[in-house]
Structure formats: C-alpha cells, structure tokens
Amino acid sequence: MLRYVLKCPICGKEYTPHPLHVRCRECNSPLVPTISNIDIRYVLGLRIKDTNLGVWNFESLLVSNSFVKENYNRITMGEGVTPLLHVKNLGKMLGVDNVLIKDESRNPTGTFIDRGASTLITLVSNAGFRKVSVASLGDLGISVSAYARRAGMKVRVVMPHKVTPSKAYQTLLLADDVEFVSTYEEAISKVMKLRKSFPVTPLNPYLLDGYKTIYYEIFLSLKRHPDVLIVPIGDGALLTAIWFSIKELKGDVTIVGVKGCSSTVILKDISVEKPLYEPLIKDIVKESNGLVIDICEDDVLKATRILSLSEGILVEPVGASSIAALIKLTERNLISSKDIVIALITGGSLRDTAILRLLSNRQLISGDELRIGFTKSKILEALVIYGPLHSYAIWKIIREKYGIKVSLRVIYQHMEELEKLGLVKIHSYKRVSGRMRKIYEVTRKGMLYLR
Numbered sequence: 501m502l503r504y505v506l507k508c509p510i511c512g513k514e515y516t517p518h519p520l521h522v523r524c525r526e527c528n529s530p531l532v533p534t535i536s537n538i539d540i541r542y543v544l545g546l547r548i549k550d551t552n553l554g555v556w557n558f559e560s561l562l563v564s565n566s567f568v569k570e571n572y573n574r575i576t577m578g579e580g581v582t583p584l585l586h587v588k589n590l591g592k593m594l595g596v597d598n599v600l601i602k603d604e605s606r607n608p609t610g611t612f613i614d615r616g617a618s619t620l621i622t623l624v625s626n627a628g629f630r631k632v633s634v635a636s637l638g639d640l641g642i643s644v645s646a647y648a649r650r651a652g653m654k655v656r657v658v659m660p661h662k663v664t665p666s667k668a669y670q671t672l673l674l675a676d677d678v679e680f681v682s683t684y685e686e687a688i689s690k691v692m693k694l695r696k697s698f699p700v701t702p703l704n705p706y707l708l709d710g711y712k713t714i715y716y717e718i719f720l721s722l723k724r725h726p727d728v729l730i731v732p733i734g735d736g737a738l739l740t741a742i743w744f745s746i747k748e749l750k751g752d753v754t755i756v757g758v759k760g761c762s763s764t765v766i767l768k769d770i771s772v773e774k775p776l777y778e779p780l781i782k783d784i785v786k787e788s789n790g791l792v793i794d795i796c797e798d799d800v801l802k803a804t805r806i807l808s809l810s811e812g813i814l815v816e817p818v819g820a821s822s823i824a825a826l827i828k829l830t831e832r833n834l835i836s837s838k839d840i841v842i843a844l845i846t847g848g849s850l851r852d853t854a855i856l857r858l859l860s861n862r863q864l865i866s867g868d869e870l871r872i873g874f875t876k877s878k879i880l881e882a883l884v885i886y887g888p889l890h891s892y893a894i895w896k897i898i899r900e901k902y903g904i905k906v907s908l909r910v911i912y913q914h915m916e917e918l919e920k921l922g923l924v925k926i927h928s929y930k931r932v933s934g935r936m937r938k939i940y941e942v943t944r945k946g947m948l949y950l951r
C-alpha cells in the first residue's frame with residue numbers, strides 16, 4: 501500500500517493530505533506531497549495507457565488522488581507525457597554524448613505548470629470549491645485559469661502589472677477577473693486574503709504533485725536515473741518537486757539550478773529575487789553535489805539560437821536558460837562526456853514573441869559572417885558619437901581617442917567593407933581640401949550591432 505503524505509521539507513514532519521493545509525504547523529515551511537514507501541519495481545512497471553489522460557497516467561503516484569472520491573472527474577487536457585529528446589547535434593557541439601531535452605513546451609498552455617494545474621484543479625473542484633484566486637507572474641495564472649475553465653470554475657488572477665504583455669493578454673482572455681498590482685509579493689498577500697475562493701500561490705503542494713510526474717516520466721523512459729539534471733529555479737517549486745521524486749525513487753542525481761541575473765528583463769520569470777523555497781533550494785543543490793549557475797541575457801540569446809539552429813527547437817528565454825547553463829557547464833569542464841545529462845525546457849517560444857523579435861534583430865548582425873574586428877567596431881562607435889564623418893576624420897579620431905594607429909589606406913578599406921556589410925552608408929558628399937569626400941553614417945543594422 502502506498503502511503504501518501506504532505507511532508508515538511510525543513511523539519512520533516514508529516515501530515516495527512518488536506519486541500520487547505522499547505523504549510524507546516526511547526527516551522528511554517530510550504531509542504532510537499534510525497535509517497536513514503538514506493539517500490540521502484542512498481543514504478544518501472546507503470547505504463548502510459550492513454551495520452552489523453554495526461555498526468556493521470558500516474559494516478560497512483562499522485563497525492564491529490566488520495567482523498568478525492570471514487571468516480572471523480574479528472575480535469576485534464578492531456579498535459580505531460582512530453583518527449584525526452586536525444587539532441588545529438590547539440591551534444592556533438594558541446595562534447596557530451598548523451599544530452600537529452602525534456603520538452604515541457606509541449607503542454608496545453610505551453611509550460612510544465614499545466615501538470616500541476618491538472619492535479620490542483622482536479623482536487624479543488626472535486627472537493628466542492630467553485631472559484632479559485634491565483635497569484636501569478638504570468639504562467640501560473642494562464643495555466644490555472646485554463647484548467648479552472650475546463651472544470652467550470654470561476655477564476656480571479658492577481659498579477660504584477662509588469663508581466664510580459666503576451667502573458668497578460670492570455671490571462672485576460674481566460675480569467676473572469678484580472679487585478680494588476682505593483683509587486684508579486686503584493687499579489688500573493690492579496691490572494692491569501694480573498695474570501696470565498698480557493699487561494700492558489702506557487703507554494704501549493706497540489707501543484708507540486710503534478711510537477712513530480714516530470715521525473716517519473718524521465719525515470720520510466722531511461723529505466724534508470726540520469727547523472728545530471730538541469731532545472732530553472734524560478735520560485736523553486738519545480739526543483740523542489742523534482743527533488744522529492746528523485747528521493748522517492750532513491751536516485752543519486754546531480755542537480756544544476758539555473759538562476760537569471762537580476763538585471764535581465766527577458767528572464768524576469770526566473771529572476772525571482774528571493775525564491776519562495778530559497779533555503780530548501782540551497783540544501784538540495786548542496787546535497788546533490790550540484791551547483792547554481794547564473795545566466796544573463798546574452799547567454800540565453802546565444803542558447804536560443806544554438807538550440808534552434810542545431811536541433812530545430814524553438815523555446816522561450818526561460819526555456820532556453822537550461823541550455824545556456826549546459827553550455828557554461830561544458831565550457832568549465834564540469835560535465836564528463838559520458839554523463840547522461842537532462843536539460844529541462846520549461847516553456848515554448850510562442851509565450852513570449854517579443855523575444856523572437858529581439859533575437860531576429862540580433863541574428864541579422866551576429867552571424868559568424870558578420871563578426872567584425874576591433875578597429876571596425878571602434879569606427880562604428882566613433883560614427884555614433886561624433887556623427888557623420890569622412891574617412892580622414894575617422895582616422896584621426898580613432899588614432900587620438902582609441903590609440904588605434906593604422907594608415908589612412910587601411911581606414912579606406914575598412915569603410916568599404918563596413919559599407920558592404922550594410923553597417924554604414926554614405927550620408928553625403930563634401931569637398932574637403934579640394935577633394936570630394938564620402939561622409940559616412942551608421943545604419944540601423946550598425947546601431948543594432950553596437951547595442
């Protein structure tokens with residue numbers, strides 16, 4: 501008999517599952533659903549019977565299942581059961597034989613969160629609640645709203661007004677009510693105070709219940725544990741859930757947590773300043789002999805591009821962050837070529853189309869064919885700072901300001917090449933010292949290069 505409990509990850513105290521019991525009574529830590537006595541042979545014997553059933557293919561391993569009545573209504577859209585792709589081209593580039601991508605962008609609303617929305621909404625709708633309120637940074641609100649709709653429930657979403665516009669639009673379409681507030685913390689405290697509806701924050705154990713199925717699927721596909729698992733941290737809920745699955749199955753896996761630089765706008769979803777599960781994340785990473793890798797905007801743009809070109813996989817920035825971390829791990833020789841490495845891609849590209857625009861612009865000027873040298877980049881900089889100039893003036897400026905001592909003939913050559921690359925164009929002609937000279941200016945493409 502499997503024993504379902506809600507466990508405190510900090511003090512270890514266990515509780516009988518209840519929909520409204522989400523925090524430890526001893527230490528106030530968010531609780532995690534877990535099964536205390538799984539036989540690994542039992543898990544290896546499980547089969548995906550019906551993809552339409554989504555995470556409910558793992559029904560016996562879901563704590564949410566432990567107290568809903570018989571003949572209950574499963575709220576599912578076929579979430580989960582996502583591909584685990586062996587990305588050989590990418591692996592070859594990085595010198596690692598076995599890199600696999602768990603592609604969570606294939607979920608109904610495009611993120612792994614759908615797994616948790618299915619378990620949570622199944623539980624609360626079958627427990628008799630008619631309305632949910634969600635505190636969201638974007639994805640959670642979309643996902644829970646979609647599943648609540650499917651369950652015929654009402655939804656209110658409270659979110660910071662700075663969320664990615666495309667995510668705000670999707671939420672507005674799905675929810676009955678959307679309230680915008682200044683910060684994420686404010687959204688959470690608002691939701692907790694609302695009466696007559698079931699409050700959903702990222703800490704809810706029954707979301708983690710669904711997230712855990714990601715690892716069950718990985719384990720079932722490989723028939724063994726991977727060596728390294730790369731997971732974006734975000735608020736920490738996903739990493740915590742996966743760690744509990746690994747422990748249930750007695751695995752020994754190195755966890756690499758991915759964190760976005762705080763300055764990075766495109767990574768705001770994983771740049772949560774203080775993850776809600778922060779102390780726990782630190783312990784997990786340490787216990788697994790892993791590490792946390794910081795990823796900045798350029799790392800993600802590079803990873804998004806490499807992934808799309810090498811494997812044809814389009815992902816959103818947060819999704820690409822685990823690939824960016826993988827690139828850094830291999831650059832630092834932290835992965836052995838024989839390791840089985842799994843990078844979790846948490847979401848797809850259509851969720852954040854602004855980034856595709858940014859990336860396409862960058863791509864115009866960052867291809868290998870356009871890798872321009874130091875002197876050319878200083879010429880562009882001089883043109884931007886000092887305005888349209890002729891070659892002689894450019895020669896003088898880069899000599900005096902940047903200490904670049906080349907002949908005037910070399911400058912003529914650089915200007916010709918920059919013009920061919922479309923980074924500068926002729927602004928006008930001017931007679932200087934009795935000779936007609938070309939006056940150059942930087943093009944839009946040139947500006948993009950400098951940026």
Ligand SMILES: [Zn+2]
Nearest residue numbers: 508511524527
């Ligand atoms: Zn506790």
